[in-house]
Amino acid sequence: MAESTASIDDLVGWLRRSAELLQQEASHLTELDAAIGDADHGANMSRGFTAVTEALDAESFDTVDALMKKVGMTMVSKVGGASGPLYGTFFLRFGTSQPGATELDATALAAAVEAGIGGIAQRGKSERGEKTMLDAWYPALEALQAADGLAAGVHAAAEAAAEGRDATEPMTATKGRASYLGERSVGHIDPGSASTALIWQAADETLGGAA
């Protein structure tokens, strides 16, 4: 049975499971990106999260903000593509929104995720409906906020992120490399929304105890 709060160890477990899923799905993410982008999303996310895993092996963390600062800085340095500053800013803002915290309940997790998503939107100068990772992040946040408790919250968020990912298929891209394709981006899932859905799947399996 899952706990009602996520400890530092639980958050580390979430990050490690995210790394595994992103590495497993790297070629699928790259296929999605080859259709409408520059075919590097799988390799970039895999490289970034491999570096995150190495950082987690090398160091232990006393607070959520110290942990997420390390994760964010690693992502902005190691990913290489646009998902570096986007996911990096997510984790940095996630951490700074919870100064000194050593665990997060469902409400605190939702507040941290909301701060992180604000960072993505600001960094990408983007909003919902533009066929980006935000189309998976926002539904996940809303599901988390609406649910009762941590386990139910991350489970609902994972389902909402997957639905948000699928909903990017008919959209026309107006941001990022895919925007060069305009109407030809229709009919393809956005790779950033797919990696976001994997990160929520990892949350469900670890923080939600669904594994």
Add this chain to the structure above:
Amino acid sequence: MTGIVVVSHSRALAEAAVGLATQMVGDGGPVIEVAAGLSETELGTDAAAISEALERATDEQGVVVFMDLGSALMSTETALEFLDPDLAERVHLTWAPLVEGLVGATVAAAGGADPERVVSEAELAVEAKKRHLATVTEDD
């Protein structure tokens, strides 16, 4: 002297652009730092490396940053958040094209121009190219 930072996905591209620009000024040019590629050969941009390059290149007057495309812009904006706010205020980002703009900026900075002036010279460089090719087309 106003400093310059070149942010690119490719280290080879950035270094070649710097080589072309410094031909114009010999040893008397500004500090030009490169933050490009994840390594010598891997393509990508790194916000932490950009913030370090900005710290090295910024003098009292400030620094002008050239970027190639895509994540170079977002990584540079991310890097600004890592800087001391006093230093970040002296960082000027320009939309000027990397090659033409960098040449114009290097010459302007070597002549003692402040960052605002360096940016305007860099952004004018694209106008000279446009005018030249417009004339060629009319002559045809």
